[in-house]
Amino acid sequence: MNEFISKIKNTITEEKALELLYKNINKTPLIEMAVSMANQFHKGVTRKSGEPYIVHPILVSTLVAHFDGSEDMVCSALMHDVVEDSDCCIEEIEMKFNQNIANLVDGLTKINADEKLYTSALSFGKLLNSSKKNPEVLIIKLCDRVHNMLTLDSLPVEKQIRISEESLHIYSGIAHKLGISVIKILLEDLSFKYLQPHSFNKIKKYIDSHSQDLHLKLNSFISTVTAIMFKYGFKKDDFFIDKRIKHFYSIEQKTKRKAINIDEITDLLAIRIVTKEKIDCYKALGALHIEIDPLVTRFKDYIANPKENGYQTLHTMFFFNGVVIEAQIRTEGMHQIAEHGIAAHWKYKGKDIKFPDMSWIDDIDYHNKVDKEIVLDEYDSAKHTIFEKNEITVYSKDGEKFILPIGSTVLDFAYLIHTEVGERADKAFINEIPVNLLKPLKNGNVIKIQMGETPHYRCSWIGDLKTPRAIKLLKLSCREKIRELDKKIGRKIIREIFGIDRKTALDWLKKENILEKNYKAATDSIYLINMVANLKKYAKANFKLFLNKNRFKIEKQKFTNIVVYSNHKFKTVLFDSCCHPKRGDEIVGFRKRDKVIVHHKMCNNAREMMEIDESVIFVKWTKDSPDIYTVIFTLENKISALADFLQDLTKDKINLVQINTHDDYITRKTIFKAIIEKRDSEAKDIKDKIGRHCKIIEFIKATDPYKS
Numbered sequence: 001m002n003e004f005i006s007k008i009k010n011t012i013t014e015e016k017a018l019e020l021l022y023k024n025i026n027k028t029p030l031i032e033m034a035v036s037m038a039n040q041f042h043k044g045v046t047r048k049s050g051e052p053y054i055v056h057p058i059l060v061s062t063l064v065a066h067f068d069g070s071e072d073m074v075c076s077a078l079m080h081d082v083v084e085d086s087d088c089c090i091e092e093i094e095m096k097f098n099q100n101i102a103n104l105v106d107g108l109t110k111i112n113a114d115e116k117l118y119t120s121a122l123s124f125g126k127l128l129n130s131s132k133k134n135p136e137v138l139i140i141k142l143c144d145r146v147h148n149m150l151t152l153d154s155l156p157v158e159k160q161i162r163i164s165e166e167s168l169h170i171y172s173g174i175a176h177k178l179g180i181s182v183i184k185i186l187l188e189d190l191s192f193k194y195l196q197p198h199s200f201n202k203i204k205k206y207i208d209s210h211s212q213d214l215h216l217k218l219n220s221f222i223s224t225v226t227a228i229m230f231k232y233g234f235k236k237d238d239f240f241i242d243k244r245i246k247h248f249y250s251i252e253q254k255t256k257r258k259a260i261n262i263d264e265i266t267d268l269l270a271i272r273i274v275t276k277e278k279i280d281c282y283k284a285l286g287a288l289h290i291e292i293d294p295l296v297t298r299f300k301d302y303i304a305n306p307k308e309n310g311y312q313t314l315h316t317m318f319f320f321n322g323v324v325i326e327a328q329i330r331t332e333g334m335h336q337i338a339e340h341g342i343a344a345h346w347k348y349k350g351k352d353i354k355f356p357d358m359s360w361i362d363d364i365d366y367h368n369k370v371d372k373e374i375v376l377d378e379y380d381s382a383k384h385t386i387f388e389k390n391e392i393t394v395y396s397k398d399g400e401k402f403i404l405p406i407g408s409t410v411l412d413f414a415y416l417i418h419t420e421v422g423e424r425a426d427k428a429f430i431n432e433i434p435v436n437l438l439k440p441l442k443n444g445n446v447i448k449i450q451m452g453e454t455p456h457y458r459c460s461w462i463g464d465l466k467t468p469r470a471i472k473l474l475k476l477s478c479r480e481k482i483r484e485l486d487k488k489i490g491r492k493i494i495r496e497i498f499g500i501d502r503k504t505a506l507d508w509l510k511k512e513n514i515l516e517k518n519y520k521a522a523t524d525s526i527y528l529i530n531m532v533a534n535l536k537k538y539a540k541a542n543f544k545l546f547l548n549k550n551r552f553k554i555e556k557q558k559f560t561n562i563v564v565y566s567n568h569k570f571k572t573v574l575f576d577s578c579c580h581p582k583r584g585d586e587i588v589g590f591r592k593r594d595k596v597i598v599h600h601k602m603c604n605n606a607r608e609m610m611e612i613d614e615s616v617i618f619v620k621w622t623k624d625s626p627d628i629y630t631v632i633f634t635l636e637n638k639i640s641a642l643a644d645f646l647q648d649l650t651k652d653k654i655n656l657v658q659i660n661t662h663d664d665y666i667t668r669k670t671i672f673k674a675i676i677e678k679r680d681s682e683a684k685d686i687k688d689k690i691g692r693h694c695k696i697i698e699f700i701k702a703t704d705p706y707k708s
Contacts, residue, residue: 001182004066008059009150012051014039017058025065025074030097034061034075037096041079041086049154056147057081063143067180067343070136076104077140083109106130107137108144121379124170128361135358138174139343142183145171149190164194169688173386179309179341188249196252196692198644203248206262218243218269221318221325225271225288232287239275239284246270252692259634259695266298266317270326274335278303281329285314288327292318298326303334305393308403310337394441397448404441408466411437411458414449415470422473426452438464457481459602460585478602482586483519485601489588490521492616496591497532497552497567498539508538521618522588525565528618529554558622562598564589565618570596573619579603589619628657628677629686632698635672642672648693654678654686671697 011017018035025031038057045053061069061077069077075097082088083105090109094102107130110123131138149167152160168191175184193200207214222241229239246254246268254265262268273284281303288294298317306312314329336344342358390406394413402416410430414437415422427450428435438461441447459478465471495505509515512534520527532554539552557564559573561583571594579600581587586601590609596617599606610616635641649656658675672694678686687699 005146005150005186008063008147011059012049012055014052014054014058017055017062021058021062021065021074024062025069025071028071030071031074031078033096034078037088037093038078038082041082041088045085047151047154049151053081056151059147060140060144063146064140067139067143067340069139069343072098072100072104073136073140076101076108076136077143079105080108080140080144100134103130104134104137104140107134108140118375121375124379125375132358132361135178135342138178139180142171142175142178142180142187146183146186146190149187152190152194160194164191167191168195170386175341177309177386178343179311179337180339180343181311181341182339185247185249189247192249192252196648198647199252200248203251203262207245207248214245214269215243217321217323218245218271218325221269221320222271224292224320225273225327228287228291229273229284231291232283234275234280234284238280239273241271241273243269243271255636256691256693256695259636261636261638266324267326269323270328272335273327273329275329275331278331281314281331284329285316288316288318292320294318295324303330305401308391310341313338392441392443392445394443394445394447397446405466408441409438409464410435410441410447410449411461412465412467412470413441413447415465415473416467417449419473421449421451422470423455423477424451424453425449425456437461457602460579460582460600463582478586482601485588486519486522487516488610489601489616490518492610493521493528493618494518494531494535496615496617497554498535508535511538523620525556525563525618525620528565561622562587562589562596562619563622564596565620566591568617570594570617572596573598576603576605578605583621587619587621589617591615591617628675630698630700631672631674631676631690631696633672633674633690633694633696634670635694637670645693649676649690652689654689 007020011020035058039054042053042057047053047056057078057080060080061074064073064077079088079093079101083090083093090102090106093105107127109126111119111126127137127141145167148163152163155163167187172184172187172191175181175187189200222243225241246265251262251265251268254260254267255262258264273281275281275284295317298315300315303312303314312330312334315326316329317324317326330338391403392406392408394402394404396402396417402413404412404416410428411422411425414425414428425437428437428439429448429450430439430441430445432446432448437458455477457478458474459482462471462474462478465474491502491505491509494500494509495502498505500508506515509518512531514531518531521531532552536552553567554565555567557566557570562573564570564573568591570591573589573596575581575598579602581598581600581603587598588601588606588610589596589598590606591614596619598619599609635645646656655677656674657677660673661670662673676686676690687696690696690699
């Protein structure tokens with residue numbers, strides 16, 4: 001594969017690109033017509049590197065062909081940019097080719113919108129929605145991204161970083177979920193090279209300098225394993241063995257996660273034993289365990305318990321000649337699925353092979369192109385979901401198996417079973433022990449959920465959930481509930497400003513035909529000010545209210561975390577301890593003489609206060625206050641570790657406010673405690689970014705206003 005990728009990278013002429021394409025797929029009239037059409041619409045266009053643009057789609061189609069692509073897929077790859085970059089239309093492609101090719105090209109064509117992020121969100125949603133009917137569209141997109149990453153040197157540094165971050169966080173995750181480990185590893189390492197060049201070069205230097213010794217150890221182990229296989233009845237044609245050294249990004253993640261050096265990684269070296277039949281995998285495993293003492297705590301059976309992306313292999317580890325080496329045992333079919341994932345579907349369809357579960361796409365549905373908030377929420381949720389590549393297996397009380405991302409909670413599990421179970425979950429038990437619904441799950445947990453009679457709206461828990469399904473369903477129910485609350489809050493704010501009763505407020509809003517839109521008065525200060533200006537005429541018609549006309553002037557009052565819009569003067573804003581609203585949560589304010597008391601909108605106490613007609617005030621979060629986090633972490637034990645870490649924070653535009661250290665004499669490591677700040681980012685984004693550079697022990701968002 002490395003030799004093939006090298007050829008792709010170094011091919012810069014149309015002639016050589018076509019030569020490489022036809023080495024991977026037979027030339028057909030349909031493919032020749034696609035080449036001609038791509039040439040027609042990309043004629044005279046060059047890439048930033050200076051090479052003819054046509055070279056790019058030809059090489060993308062070559063990658064597609066390499067992954068057992070069909071004729072339709074190769075044609076679609078050849079034309080994947082023509083609709084987006086020229087005056088060609090989908091109807092023309094359908095007329096000249098077929099409906100399937102037209103659908104694939106359409107799924108690969110970006111949507112244009114007025115904002116770059118919104119464009120990305122819509123285009124990504126379109127890609128995923130297209131893939132529900134045609135998963136081939138994702139394979140073509142991944143091959144497109146691979147070639148873009150291979151030719152990234154010609155772009156400015158800012159674009160290199162942006163494209164690499166997108167490749168790492170989204171496209172390598174898609175490759176993982178589709179089981180295409182070859183592309184996943186390639187995208188991870190290429191992204192790592194541009195995002196953290198210092199760390200990349202450090203690992204490369206280590207592997208290059210130790211290459212001979214590492215390969216000697218692997219070759220020695222392979223010779224021993226081969227002899228054992230022959231001893232237990234395997235013949236030369238019954239199996240083959242290859243070797244691998246852990247790829248660079250995986251090495252980086254492991255050293256950071258475990259705060260260890262490269263030479264301390266236990267699965268740096270591995271061999272793969274590929275057999276004919278499934279039963280042969282277990283025979284080989286038994287032979288090796290008889291002859292070489294295994295590390296018993298490191299055995300995993302992914303054949304009996306496949307990963308969600310279809311991965312099936314036996315993993316076992318041995319301490320051999322002073323070094324730990326992993327042995328992975330699988331059949332030829334399992335090997336193809338492990339390397340090519342769903343791209344091997346056409347070749348192995350109908351055989352006893354587990355293919356990737358594509359249901360994760362169903363949980364990411366861009367169903368509303370008008371509501372930007374919903375689209376961007378879905379996009380953000382999708383990115384986090386796709387980036388998660390580690391999974392756990394848990395069981396229901398009836399023994400049904402469920403696969404969830406690491407870090408998933410009991411409530412994630414409840415929503416995975418059924419929407420109603422998640423909404424009405426009241427109590428939970430793990431291995432028959434009662435637990436909180438936000439308890440993180442572990443491999444092998446047996447979970448029981450008890451349901452209450454009515455749904456629970458746990459809107460402040462959204463940030464604690466892991467799975468897109470749970471996040472999406474909870475957001476949806478909370479959005480509907482909060483819209484209802486905002487209508488009530490909007491009316492109460494108007495009543496407080498004008499000093500009128502409920503019936504009068506309803507009459508005024510009906511006359512202005514804004515009764516259904518008045519929910520905006522609870523969240524949009526400009527809308528509130530304009531609404532008050534329009535309603536003043538009704539107050540002027542009331543002699544008693546008109547005498548107090550100056551009291552209708554809405555003024556902005558800014559406090560540490562909160563902005564208040566009111567015609568009353570306030571001295572302070574307090575956060576009630578009953579609901580602990582955090583920055584970004586939906587909030588409501590209540591007037592208590594010269595104070596404003598802030599609650600989460602979904603707080604039971606807030607609901608009761610609205611029922612008894614407490615005075616409601618417009619409040620919203622300030623925009624200019626950065627989020628502050630406390631991070632406790634360890635770094636690799638080397639002289640430049642802290643300097644490298646600080647440099648990485650600067651690149652990620654994270655401001656270090658304070659840092660302290662102390663030595664842990666038990667682990668012999670230095671423990672760092674840092675206070676950092678970052679604007680306009682979610683906690684998970686910050687944690688992910690910092691986690692690339694260190695091993696996080698504890699991560700706390702310190703800007704929860706109730707703490708102050």
